[in-house]
Amino acid sequence: MYNASQIYQTNAVQTASPQELTLMLYNGCLKFIKLASRALEEKNIEQKHIHLVKAQAIITQFRITLDMDIPISKDLDVLYMFINEKLIEANTTNNQETLALAEDLVRELRDTWKTMMTGTVTV
Incomplete structure (x- = not known):
């Protein structure tokens, strides 16, 4: 049985652009x-x-949905591969700094995407 939060999330995904x-x-x-x-800090390796x-x-998912006919996609693919490598490295070495690097890169991509969505890009 769904709770209100799950219903909201499902509706948000189904109606999103x-x-x-x-x-x-x-x-x-x-x-x-x-x-x-947080799990790494708590030494909860499984989580x-x-x-x-x-x-x-x-x-x-980001990598496989890139349209490689668009020039920037090649650069994004390299960046996504690097982030994935850092996530794997953080997972295998339990290195918080490596994880922080991956987080920073994803945050930058997210913030750039958000800026593009709002149309407030300045050149």
């Missing part, structure tokens, strides 16, 4: 990275792993 869905994915990735960081695998799945 592609741009809003992308923003939701960036936010979800950041959420999983933060949860992994850290679960959250990082979810973050990696989001980054992988």
Whole structure:
């Protein structure tokens, strides 16, 4: 049985534009990275792993949906591969600094995406 929060989330996803869905994915990735960081601090290695695998799945989804006919996609693919490598490294070495680097990069991508959505890009 769904609770009100689950119903709201389902409706939000079903009615979101592609741009809003992308923003939701960036936010979800950041959420999983933060949860992994907290689990790492608490030495809960199993939860850290679960959250990082979810973050990696989001980054992988970004990679496979890139339109490689668009020039910037090649650069984004390299960046997504780097982030994924850092998530894997943080997962295998339990390195908080590596995890923080991945988080910073995802946050920058999310913030840039948000700025583009609002049309407040300045050159």
